[in-house]
Amino acid sequence: MHTLPHKTMAVLLAVALAWTAWQPGARAQEKEYLWPSALLMPDAQPHQIAAMRDKAQAPDFRPEDNRIAHLEWYPAPEHPNGGCMILISGGSYTSCYDVKPVRQWKETYTALGYQCVNLVYRTPRPEGIPLYQTAWEDGQRAVRVVRSQAERRGFDPERIGTVSMSAGSHLALLLATSSQTRAYQPIDAVDSLSAHLNWAVVHAPAYVTTDAETGTRATRDGYGADVKLSSVFRFDAGTCPMVLLHGGQDPYSPNGSTLVYRQLRRMGIPAEVHLYPDKGHGVFGTERAVEFLRQMGFLGTLQPEVALMDRFTSDRDRCLYKVEPLWPEGKMPDARENQCQPYLEWHFPQHKTTDAIQIVYAGGAYQFNRPEDFEVTPIRRYLNEKGMTVVTMKYRTPRPEGLAKHTTAWQDLQRAIRLVRSQAAAYGLDPQRIGIMGSSAGGHLTLMGVTSSRHQAYLPVDESDKLPCNVQWGVAIYPAYSLTDGLDGHNAHGGNEDTDVLAPEFSWDLDTAPLLMIHGDADGYAAMASVKIWEKQRSMGIQSQLHTLATRKHCFQRTASPDTGSYTWMDRIWEFLTAKGFNK
8 A cells, every 4th residue: 555645645635625524335326435545545745636528627626525436326227137237437547538338238237137236446556656556546446445335236246347448447457457556554344345346247448468558559569479367356266257349550550459358268267259340449248248147147047059050940031043053064173082072152132232142151170161051041041131132152072092181172263263263243232342251160261261362272273264263351269179189170279379370371462352350268179260350451451350259169150149249240241341441
């Protein structure tokens, strides 16, 4: 604990005269001070206030009446779920700036049944101590005060979480990862309670990488051999599950979120990261945060899981179906007698809304692939319903003898793209708006198509092969075999170590396209593959999108509980296409 400067005594005595009596049971919507005596508030500094920005900017604002950090309790929810959500504004540790997000969070999470309470911590930054120190003290005290009131206010003391933004998310990460380290010395019985959180919803955390931890934007964009995760986060035994949501163009680097996610994976703590292309600093993905809370059981018992194939049973939105072989007779490269015959199937929508084309194919460890199964049929029916033309592909399996496992499948994919491009205009479609999508081994194949289209997989066999085989986007669902600790199976280290790098077959050529990746956090074919691919693309200036799903394994979508990310995952595809302008 830091010594209280003598020059602040007069200010604190004045505050003490205006002190409202300590009331652990303060009424809803009333201010509840965090410290029972102004003189006991740690590291008090005379330039700091505790007020939301709108109040601090009011003409009649009196700083001397707003020195003490406090909680603002909102009305109890109509249908309580037994949890409490602490709302934490950002503002660079210079103010509690995020008035509008706090109001939106209050409405969203109260409607979900959470008791909501706003933390108003001290700003601007303290002098002579770390920029977060007084906010951290206020935050730890807030968690303890909230926990002390759980029984009285009707929520479970082990169902307390935070939702936050920017510097508030830096504070939330301190609370979520470092509760075993005391930010201040105990002052009363409340401080005998634990300051740990049970979950954290973390929007756009600032100052997380070492090139930003002094309180600036990331000076090197979160990249560099010597840029690490800030050591202020202890990641102790009280570290809780969390969901991290970040814009891909945020100057407060999204690499901070991927590094936090990576450390949580090393510790075996369920987590999600959601990264949005072309987005700057802001609050994105509230719906994904709610799905995380639901998947983790923080919103009550999950509904029974439903089979994906049972949800998409009809081809009613398809108006025309056409099948064609991939290769001319006798011209198929590296033909193997033990492999199946490859072909394309065209699925045209009843009511076309876009000239774009999505090519889709299945996984199967490069040992088999089934276009009629759950990895292909539901998504092509979904996209047909949206008005998009879908081409499904059966590629050659099982693995070719004497060649790398993906070689003949990659040849088939390059050929498929060229054939689709050669015929697009005849169907009133755009040959320059073609995307590819696959799952598992099919996800690995998608990465080959996205990153290596300038790398020739076979010699030309006809006029179609004079066309380029680059694509405009890719969708990789739980891609397998993409890191060096899992080139032919499950990832030995979960993909979490520095030695686990991207597979050498990806060329990352100049035609590399943006990706959407969705991956189960508990997948043995590690979610870190998708994370490291996203980081690689961002370093190339390519804005991709990533969603990981807490507790979910391989084939997360085969069966899923309603209103979770594993159930709504196909909507992420349409949102990605819309955000990038591919489905116009």
